[in-house]
Amino acid sequence: MIVDAGVVDRTLFSRVFDVCVVGAGPAGITLAESLAAQNLDVALMEAGDLEFTSESQELYEGDIVGMDYFDLDVPRLRFFGGTSNHWDGRSRSLDPHDFRPHPWHALSGWPVTAAELDPWRAKTDEILDLPPRDVFPDEIVEGAEDDLRSIRFRRSPPTRFNTKYRDGMAASGRITLVVNANLVDLRLNEALTTVETAVFRSYDPDDTGFTVRARAFCLCMGGLENPRFLLNARSQMPAGIGNAHDQVGRYFSEHPTYRIGEVLFENGAPKSRGYAPTPEMMDRLEVLNSNILLLSEGLDPGTEALRSLACSADFMEELARKVLGRGFDCGVGGLSAYFEVRRSEAWHHGGLGIIIEQALNPDSRVLLSDRRDRFGHQRIALDWRLAPLDIHTMRETAVVMGQYLASEGIGRLQVADWLLAEPARVPGLWDEGHEVALSHHMCTTRMSDSPKEGVVDRNCRVHGMENLYIGGSSVFATGGHANPTWTIVILALRLGDHLGRNLSEHALKVDDPAERLEPA
Amino acid sequence: MHIYMRKVDYIMKTRRGFFRLLLSGLLASRFAPAAWASPVPEKGFHMVNGWILTDSDVEVLSRYES
Numbered sequence: 001m002i003v004d005a006g007v008v009d010r011t012l013f014s015r016v017f018d019v020c021v022v023g024a025g026p027a028g029i030t031l032a033e034s035l036a037a038q039n040l041d042v043a044l045m046e047a048g049d050l051e052f053t054s055e056s057q058e059l060y061e062g063d064i065v066g067m068d069y070f071d072l073d074v075p076r077l078r079f080f081g082g083t084s085n086h087w088d089g090r091s092r093s094l095d096p097h098d099f100r101p102h103p104w105h106a107l108s109g110w111p112v113t114a115a116e117l118d119p120w121r122a123k124t125d126e127i128l129d130l131p132p133r134d135v136f137p138d139e140i141v142e143g144a145e146d147d148l149r150s151i152r153f154r155r156s157p158p159t160r161f162n163t164k165y166r167d168g169m170a171a172s173g174r175i176t177l178v179v180n181a182n183l184v185d186l187r188l189n190e191a192l193t194t195v196e197t198a199v200f201r202s203y204d205p206d207d208t209g210f211t212v213r214a215r216a217f218c219l220c221m222g223g224l225e226n227p228r229f230l231l232n233a234r235s236q237m238p239a240g241i242g243n244a245h246d247q248v249g250r251y252f253s254e255h256p257t258y259r260i261g262e263v264l265f266e267n268g269a270p271k272s273r274g275y276a277p278t279p280e281m282m283d284r285l286e287v288l289n290s291n292i293l294l295l296s297e298g299l300d301p302g303t304e305a306l307r308s309l310a311c312s313a314d315f316m317e318e319l320a321r322k323v324l325g326r327g328f329d330c331g332v333g334g335l336s337a338y339f340e341v342r343r344s345e346a347w348h349h350g351g352l353g354i355i356i357e358q359a360l361n362p363d364s365r366v367l368l369s370d371r372r373d374r375f376g377h378q379r380i381a382l383d384w385r386l387a388p389l390d391i392h393t394m395r396e397t398a399v400v401m402g403q404y405l406a407s408e409g410i411g412r413l414q415v416a417d418w419l420l421a422e423p424a425r426v427p428g429l430w431d432e433g434h435e436v437a438l439s440h441h442m443c444t445t446r447m448s449d450s451p452k453e454g455v456v457d458r459n460c461r462v463h464g465m466e467n468l469y470i471g472g473s474s475v476f477a478t479g480g481h482a483n484p485t486w487t488i489v490i491l492a493l494r495l496g497d498h499l500g501r502n503l504s505e506h507a508l509k510v511d512d513p514a515e516r517l518e519p520a
Numbered sequence: 521m522h523i524y525m526r527k528v529d530y531i532m533k534t535r536r537g538f539f540r541l542l543l544s545g546l547l548a549s550r551f552a553p554a555a556w557a558s559p560v561p562e563k564g565f566h567m568v569n570g571w572i573l574t575d576s577d578v579e580v581l582s583r584y585e586s
């Protein structure tokens with residue numbers, strides 16, 4: 001059933017739910033559906049309404065104190081369905097080698113392997129409405145067999161979790177979806193090891209709040225909001241919940257996305273293509289994973305015909321002109337002048353883009369601002385930073401691509417000035433041609449075996465807490481280069497089964513029709 | 521549409537924050553990290569003015585230079 005926290009009769013919350021899931025984006029909805037399918041009673045608490053509202057979205061505003069970044073109420077949405085209400089659907093699993101530790105990348109490696117996620121692959125594809133996996137296998141790249149693979153992404157339609165799951169939730173006897181319910185606190189037992197209740201408030205200024213009791217609690221509020229909440233939750237723990245080792249909010253990772261070079265194609269423009277480094281190349285050059293994009297940008301056939309009329313310079317002449325800055329005469333007068341002006345477009349050209357895995361950097365982090373929201377919580381101060389390993393990765397990867405393009409006679413690459421500068425002059429959001437970031441917020445409550453290197457354990461349980469779990473990309477141990485939602489969903493399914501197993505005894509006990517909720 | 525423009529578009533649709541967004545973009549500090557090491561092409565390749573060239577490219581281009 002679906003109820004509104006602002007108007008619902010709150011005696012509804014006198015019961016004890018099996019699991020209280022906070023946040024109804026891809027992570028929270030997947031988890032709630034998985035638990036309900038195992039006959040568990042779920043309170044799914046969503047801060048926003050069923051549609052966009054300004055009063056909810058406003059709570060996402062924050063400050064940028066590090067590198068240039070989007071205003072924080074832009075790259076995420078705060079209503080039922082979460083940011084899936086405007087995601088693009090680009091989907092790919094992390095690579096098996098993303099889960100392994102790499103000696104040159106401090107703290108890297110996941111407590112789980114890629115193979116451990118296998119049981120939930122098919123279900124993840126089904127949830128995201130993806131075509132079969134083997135439609136786009138990675139391919140060996142002729143001429144760069146040791147270094148590169150050609151890769152493609154699968155496309156979700158994109159699945160909107162709001163429209164896909166709304167009716168099912170309304171009819172569900174297992175899931176109580178409560179909208180306009182903002183998590184404002186978690187109350188712990190005396191030993192500070194167990195969450196007893198979660199405290200919520202609606203948008204009514206006179207609302208003093210209400211509590212939800214459950215056997216287990218799971219925060220699925222997104223990669224920025226999960227750490228923000230934990231850092232703000234200081235009513236019983238002065239450093240915030242789960243933050244005994246000052247790990248909450250650290251290692252904030254994005255997918256830095258830049259144009260790192262210009263390409264002059266030798267024999268016509270090839271199709272745009274995506275590449276990734278092989279594990280062997282990553283080991284040899286000590287670089288992070290990346291998605292390398294060879295972008296083909298010219299010429300259309302008409303312009304090409306005009307060009308060949310106007311300028312008979314061959315490829316090596318054009319290259320000499322570019323590399324050495326020397327000019328050549330180009331035949332017919334008027335057209336020649338035209339192409340002198342538009343010279344850079346008068347040859348098959350393109351660019352090299354890159355989306356990199358970001359190095360784990362404890363100083364790249366979600367901090368708290370002095371500004372507070374309507375519930376008295378401090379807003380985010382985002383300090384996003386790159387590390388030397390990120391720059392090294394882009395430089396080395398550019399050189400490998402340049403060698404490959406030249407040796408195969410595809411074209412020649414000029415590595416971007418900003419990247420070769422010492423220190424590198426990293427582009428900002430308003431520098432043309434650079435995406436800079438992709439609205440992926442990862443690693444801020446990262447998974448680790450040791451509580452000194454992260455916030456949750458291999459089962460997504462907060463270190464030191466018995467019944468508090470986290471879902472979403474904040475638990476990623478490293479970010480890889482792939483877009484995060486596929487991995488968010490598979491981890492939510494895995495967590496659902498873990499909780500299902502752990503709570504099953506209780507589930508049997510409450511599987512009594514008299515106790516079961518009736519759909520609205 | 522370019523992904524970032526779509527975000528701007530989204531803000532404009534919700535009629536909020538656009539000029540603040542513009543301002544924060546223009547004023548935000550940039551972090552220029554230190555370098556790891558300058559990349560050196562493998563044997564058989566050269567970097568000239570940022571261009572990655574083969575031995576034979578360099579040989580041909582040297583003729584243009586003289």
Ligand SMILES: Cc1cc2nc3c(=O)[nH]c(=O)nc-3n(C[C@H](O)[C@H](O)[C@H](O)COP(=O)(O)OP(=O)(O)OC[C@H]3O[C@@H](n4cnc5c(N)ncnc54)[C@H](O)[C@@H]3O)c2cc1C
Pocket residue numbers: 022023024025026027028045046047048074075076077078079080081082083084086087088089090091181182183184220221222223225438439440471472473483484485486488527
């Ligand atoms: C423009 C854009 C394009 C994207 N494209 C892609 C793509 O192509 N591929 C890809 O993999 N990813 C993409 N993403 C990222 C993707 O949208 C996110 O990875 C995904 O939505 C995260 O899921 P989530 O459930 O962890 O968090 P969210 O979707 O952010 O959901 C969090 C939920 O928690 C709720 N919440 C927040 N605070 C509270 C609170 N205090 N109390 C209760 N509830 C709360 C929110 O209202 C929201 O519903 C894109 C993102 C953007 C912005």
